Amino acid sequence: MINKKVSLITLSVLACTALPVAAEITPQKMADAIFAVIEADRAVYAEKVVNRLQNEEEVITAEEHWEDEQALPLPAQMLRYGAENVAEKNLGVTYALMSTWPINKQNEAVTDVEKKGMEFIVANPSKRFYAEETLSGEKYFTAVYQDFAVSEACVTCHNDHLDSPRSDFELGDVMGGVVLRIKLD
């Protein structure tokens, strides 16, 4: 009888351990995955659309004021428009382009974590920055990724713009960062 009980308990324990454990994804993995999509979409747009049509086939240009110029939006604008669309969905995920040397001062690092993150990614171009922060009573996982000068157009515009605080950008430089936030429950 005792043996029977033991074997039942053993079976129950085995059955429990055999059950799949609920899969979890860490905020960092989630942030990295989302950023991979953002980065890939932007690279594809810059290379397969803008670079091809503007520089190789020379059929259309990419301009900041693309609606008036009947041109393509700049890759950085595509990223911003995507970020705005995601923000509208209210999913608890937001991202934005920012810089230590922004043309528009509204795009400089605002929160303490953003400021630390920007300093870190500029000083460590191959490392990413992760932190948690509380904004308006809500807790967020915040990641900051490098935004590199991917095309000559980025470099020329930022170097020549009267409002740009820096005029010595070169291709491949860290021009700014993408800050990505995930709201923590």
Next chain:
Amino acid sequence: MIEKNGFGFLHYGILVTVVLSGLLAYSMFSGDRQLFLPGKTTHGHHQIELKCDTCHVESFKAGEPMQEACLTCHSESMEQARDTHPKKKFTDPRNSGLLSNLNATQCVTCHVEHSPEITGEHGVTLPEDFCFYCHRDIAKDRPSHEGFEFDSCSNSGCHNYHDNRALYEKFLQKNIEKPSILNTKRTLIATGLAAWKSKNKNIEALNAEQHDGANIDNYLPLFVDQWQGSAHAQSGINCSGCHENQGYENQSHENQSHENQSHENQNRSTSSSSLTLEVCSECHSRHTEGFKQGLHGMKLAAGMTPLSVSEARLEMKPDALHRELNCGSCHAPHRPDLKLAAVTSCQGCHDDQHSNNYASSKHATLFEKELSGELAEGEGVSCASCHMPRKKKGKLVYVEHNQTRNLKPNSKMLRPVCMNCHGLEYATAALVDKSLIASNFSGNFTEQHPSFNMIRVRMEERRRAKKARAAQRDP
């Protein structure tokens, strides 16, 4: 407190409460609801003020439901204006600090209703200092703005919270030195009819003998005389296309699409005196939708009866007060009369200085010359040229029927209207001169605008900086 007959204070109180409740209930459900208006509404909303649930969609709850109600009517205008401060720019948590000063995600933060004492000339309430909260340090980046008052940002010729299409630097650079009157002065020419004809080459124009309206109520041969030269007859649209006509179903009209709208099965029960927006929208949906978004058609959009001229807050001609606003109020569908809908109809109702001075204006002279053939199409300027401008979408040019879209602030008129014929600075200077607007742009005015000197200084700085950087890179 109970009196001898048993009817005391409590009973009087209950009686008064019941009577008052009855009155309020009657006002709400059967009356005109005036008792519930907490204050005079703005000129943009007064037509629908008694249809409370247009804005107060959820039992008078503010917040998101009301925000959604604002956007139901105004989101398209915001989109077309390329709104520079849309809600989606402020929902990122990194902007929570800014939002704690000014909640830019809600229209009602700045635009409050039922508050006539603080409603400004643009027909909305607007805090004087709203720019200050986020842009107080602007002089650090723009030294030219040093010392500017915090309430001076949004004057005409400078900034607009939503619509800055005529302000960005490249645009200014392109347009700042243009002459007062351009050599290429001409408004766009509407292409809808031509586009429809090219897509419907098999549709033949109809002549007077082919009309099918003899049995329509109030039929007059005069209508057929007018119709036979109209765009409708040219497009093969017979009387039955709009009116009740038993013979209509026997006609074969294949591919009768005018602006991609089907004309088939249009055996509606309408008489000539009751042509409504619905009838016209079968083929002219782009125009009727625009009409419903403007002050002329907003009551219809809200499911109410058409706007009566007597309800208008602007000055109207006494003999027009009985009229109602519908397509037929401005257009004569039988008659191909360009002047009617572009000038005559407007002047039939509007009785303000600007409207009454049109006839003696230079714009009117040009329009008369266009009508007489002395000038080409588009070289004249009618009321509609400015207030219902032609709009280009792809290859299609059509008439914007939302006459409110570019009305206030009037700087919204610069790009779609004024700059067809005038230089940017000249037009901007004209639009800030209220007496010039009242005279319908007759008379002298200061043709320069002070903010353009700031722009010139800025352009010069740009040129120098670019030159210096080029020299630095390639000494």
